[in-house]
Amino acid sequence: ELFSCLLSPGQSSVAGNxxxxxxxxxxxREGQRVKLTCQYSSSYSSYALDWFQERPGKQPLFxxxxFSYNLERKSDSVAPRFxxxxxxxxxxxxxxxDGAQRAxxxxxxxxLWDPPWAGEALSDLA
Structure with missing residues (x-):
């Protein structure tokens, strides 16, 4: 069984980001570790980067x-192998x-986006 994926779009740019x-x-092959990389440039002082999955006929799934200060966000429905x-x-x-599956x-x-409250969250962590 094979796992396959596409990254789309390959590159996008808006206002210096x-x-x-x-x-x-x-x-x-199923069971292998798969790595997908998103290179970015940002003019934002604080920013967030998210990965989404989209299956045919379905809405994109976060x-x-x-965040730029490295705090992680993860959907509750996402398996720990992501x-x-x-x-x-x-x-x-x-x-x-880890352990890619056909599904x-x-x-x-x-x-890449600029959370309106990112500066607030960053100062709260300081």
């Missing part, structure tokens, strides 16, 4: 994300799927 997802597509690593130096958010076959995409 951009994301580039790699690889554009991949196939893996999987997991991280994880995300933020590297602010390399400007990348990597989605890892994981989908389109995956990342989103």
């Amino acid at each position: 951009s994301v580039t997802q790699t690889p554009a597509s991949l196939s893996a 999987l997991i994300g991280r 994880s995300a690593q933020l590297d602010t130096g390399a400007k990348s958010l990597t989605l890892s799927i 994981d076959s989908a389109v995956y995409f990342c989103a």
Whole structure:
């Protein structure tokens, strides 16, 4: 059995903020570890990056994300084998799927956004 996914769109950019997802597509055997990377650049002082999964005919499903100060957010419905690593130096958010399953076959995409309350949350953590 094969796991397969597409990353869509490959690259997008708005007002000095951009994301580039790699690889554009991949196939893996069930049980393998899969890594998808989202490279980003941002003009925001605080930002969030999220990974989504989209299956044919269904709404995109939020999987997991991280804020620029590295706090993680994860959907309650997402299996623990999904994880995300933020590297602010390399400007990348990597989605890892441990033990990929055929049911994981989908389109995956990342989103970069500027939470209106991010500065507040950041100061609360200080």
